[in-house]
Amino acid sequence: MGNMLNVSSNPHIRSSESTTKIMLYVIIALLPTTCFGVYNFGLHALLVVLTTVATTVLTELIYELLMKKKVTIGDLSAAVTGLLLALNLPPQTPLWVAVMGGVFAILVVKMLFGGLGQNFMNPALGARCFLLISFTSIMTNFECDAYTGATPLAALKAGESVNVMDMIIGRTAGTIGETSMLAIVLGACILILLGVIDLRVPGSYIVSFVIFIVLFSGKGLDPQYISAQLAGGGLMLGAFFMATDYVTRPITKKGQYVYGIFLGIMTGIFRLFGPSAEGVSYAIIIGNLLVPLIEKFTTPKPFGKGGERA
Amino acid sequence: MAKLTFNGGIHPYDGKELSKDKPMKEILPKGDMVYPLSQHIGAPAAPIVAKGDRVLAGQKIAEAGGFVSAPIYATVSGTVKTIEPRRVVTGDMVNSIIIENDEQYEEVTYTPHNPDEMTKQEIIACIQEAGVVGMGGAGFPTHVKLSPKEPEKIEYIIANCAECEPYLTSDYRRMVEQPQKLVDGMKIMLKLFDNARGILAIEDNKPDCFKTFKELTKDEPKITVKALQTKYPQGSERQLIYASTGRAINSTMLPADAGCIVDNVDTIVAIYHAVVEGKPLMNRIVTVTGDAVNDPRNFLVRIGMNYKDLIEEAGGFKSEPEKIISGGPMMGFALFDLDVPTTKTASALLCMTKDEVSKYEPSACINCGRCLEVCPSRIMPKKLAICAEHQDEEGFVKNHGMECVECGSCSYVCPAKRHLAQPIKSMRKTVLANKKK
Numbered sequence A: 001m002g003n004m005l006n007v008s009s010n011p012h013i014r015s016s017e018s019t020t021k022i023m024l025y026v027i028i029a030l031l032p033t034t035c036f037g038v039y040n041f042g043l044h045a046l047l048v049v050l051t052t053v054a055t056t057v058l059t060e061l062i063y064e065l066l067m068k069k070k071v072t073i074g075d076l077s078a079a080v081t082g083l084l085l086a087l088n089l090p091p092q093t094p095l096w097v098a099v100m101g102g103v104f105a106i107l108v109v110k111m112l113f114g115g116l117g118q119n120f121m122n123p124a125l126g127a128r129c130f131l132l133i134s135f136t137s138i139m140t141n142f143e144c145d146a147y148t149g150a151t152p153l154a155a156l157k158a159g160e161s162v163n164v165m166d167m168i169i170g171r172t173a174g175t176i177g178e179t180s181m182l183a184i185v186l187g188a189c190i191l192i193l194l195g196v197i198d199l200r201v202p203g204s205y206i207v208s209f210v211i212f213i214v215l216f217s218g219k220g221l222d223p224q225y226i227s228a229q230l231a232g233g234g235l236m237l238g239a240f241f242m243a244t245d246y247v248t249r250p251i252t253k254k255g256q257y258v259y260g261i262f263l264g265i266m267t268g269i270f271r272l273f274g275p276s277a278e279g280v281s282y283a284i285i286i287g288n289l290l291v292p293l294i295e296k297f298t299t300p301k302p303f304g305k306g307g308e309r310a
Numbered sequence B: 001m002a003k004l005t006f007n008g009g010i011h012p013y014d015g016k017e018l019s020k021d022k023p024m025k026e027i028l029p030k031g032d033m034v035y036p037l038s039q040h041i042g043a044p045a046a047p048i049v050a051k052g053d054r055v056l057a058g059q060k061i062a063e064a065g066g067f068v069s070a071p072i073y074a075t076v077s078g079t080v081k082t083i084e085p086r087r088v089v090t091g092d093m094v095n096s097i098i099i100e101n102d103e104q105y106e107e108v109t110y111t112p113h114n115p116d117e118m119t120k121q122e123i124i125a126c127i128q129e130a131g132v133v134g135m136g137g138a139g140f141p142t143h144v145k146l147s148p149k150e151p152e153k154i155e156y157i158i159a160n161c162a163e164c165e166p167y168l169t170s171d172y173r174r175m176v177e178q179p180q181k182l183v184d185g186m187k188i189m190l191k192l193f194d195n196a197r198g199i200l201a202i203e204d205n206k207p208d209c210f211k212t213f214k215e216l217t218k219d220e221p222k223i224t225v226k227a228l229q230t231k232y233p234q235g236s237e238r239q240l241i242y243a244s245t246g247r248a249i250n251s252t253m254l255p256a257d258a259g260c261i262v263d264n265v266d267t268i269v270a271i272y273h274a275v276v277e278g279k280p281l282m283n284r285i286v287t288v289t290g291d292a293v294n295d296p297r298n299f300l301v302r303i304g305m306n307y308k309d310l311i312e313e314a315g316g317f318k319s320e321p322e323k324i325i326s327g328g329p330m331m332g333f334a335l336f337d338l339d340v341p342t343t344k345t346a347s348a349l350l351c352m353t354k355d356e357v358s359k360y361e362p363s364a365c366i367n368c369g370r371c372l373e374v375c376p377s378r379i380m381p382k383k384l385a386i387c388a389e390h391q392d393e394e395g396f397v398k399n400h401g402m403e404c405v406e407c408g409s410c411s412y413v414c415p416a417k418r419h420l421a422q423p424i425k426s427m428r429k430t431v432l433a434n435k436k437k
């Protein structure tokens, strides 16, 4: 028989997990909030989602074909980036802006840094911030057929009262995928049950954020205010779906707590003291930049180290 | 009570049901027997027979090549055919004694001992003479392990009954069919160390063995039976010590530094045979299993027997195997060719119709952290594999690469199907080799 046998180094078995599966799970988990967004904001929101996803996938494909690299769109990571980016765009975003965002996310943030796993910044968030800076008025205009007023967070910042129930369900103005706390948490539960994410980052993020606003908002333990802060803006989407992005969060367990707490504090600072009502995206991007440092200081101690006997 | 275990680890499909409930079967081998002179850690054994000599089963055919070495015994009667290099499971060519089996199975007469009347030195000498080595895979000569610098500091003797490798059931069958031998072997070991207590550490997926041993040791105040969480690599020496005693050792330490001595089931039974029955190490239990064989089960195999014949005994192949592994799927060697002999350390022959490894192509690391999470050594496989691939020895050592126990959990779990354990393992070899220079 001789050469017919396969020879390779141990281990000889592999788990059934795969990158593609994980990405597919993320997409599935994002579906509730995506569907709610489309239901809430109408057909144009759907077009934005489809355009962005198509753009990210095609950009990756074309780039890889041109550079004669292995085509990796099958791992679905480009699709996840596209979907996340779309969910972070206002419902009335012109499609050409969505296309620009998608190209930027893949080409600049992901591919130029070496592709999946090499980017130090979440591509979707990188693209969102790029769009925010380049097309500020488009990106901060949340008016659409369904809603004409300000986003609830802006209203909250202006001292107006908000309807917390509507915010939790998601019947408010905002980006396509951020408004429904309910749908996002449902998706997050799916991811947690499937073992894709755990609560280390989102948990420490949300808890430290709450503590921060209790201490510094001047509203103390006002449940109405706290729930509005939690349900409003991109906090839930950011905490569960973007701060948990494998590539751009620390890999060490301790580091994940540090990172989560840092995000909570930064988001609090941006929301309470910054010029705009929102700050999740910027907080996460700044957090992304600090990841190497956090990892450096939170490397776990190897098993049995320090126990040396003479 | 919290479960006795360690941090990290994985739960692969365990495949034990294939062979677990079938009694072990003794095989009388046919044809030539091959005895590699190096089937243990340390100096190779030196042949004391020559071509044409007639030997009996149980006769010594090679002398230990030093203190860290072990003698080798013939397991059948017959004539020495030749002494020449033969291929072994690792793929290396190792000088071996080949005996033409006359199929008479004539044996020498053994002199039994009463361990109660023996001194410590006599017991250890007896074990040394019998050629007993660690049969879990390492092949470290047992008498060396039993001769630590400060024997009074040994507080625990741990019988590794975890058998955490998927598919393997040889220890299990031994525990089901000959539990008393294990207990008696443990008692002999305890005689060597005045301050030691014995622990039978069993994974909790074998509740029947746990019960048997509880019963058998109820009048043995020095022996406790502990149930450990079923998880791979629970049977890895450092993890086992930690789970059963709470003591943690690293790569720079020996179990004896934490006051422990660990031996696996078959080794302890071999100690029993050596001391009580005066029989040298001649056979071992081998699990022949996998979805490619007709009748997966455990065999009591005479060392030196060819793997091909072992497959025949298991009813041959049901379907064409794509991969054959000597040992378990996590730490075993993939065989290039079946024409190799059973050695003292061969625990299993696993024949799989599908090779899970070649099915997948490694892709980019997504930094998911799973490898880190499962690594029992609490190191960063992802990072170490990169150091290893770049031949960055300094970075590798700095990131504690030498702490790896080569369990393979990281490669198993990686969703990007990266080869992690493999480069780490070879880098460790390089570092060790350079250190020796």
Ligand code: SF4
Pocket: B371, B374, B375, B376, B377, B378, B379, B380, B381, B403, B404, B405, B406, B407, B408, B409, B410, B411, B420, B421, B424
């Ligand atoms: S790095 Fe070594 S010890 Fe850690 S999981 Fe991989 S093989 Fe096991």
Ligand code: SF4
Pocket: B364, B365, B366, B367, B368, B369, B370, B371, B372, B381, B382, B413, B414, B415, B416, B417, B418, B420
């Ligand atoms: S398990 Fe694989 S993909 Fe995940 S961090 Fe480790 S090497 Fe990267």
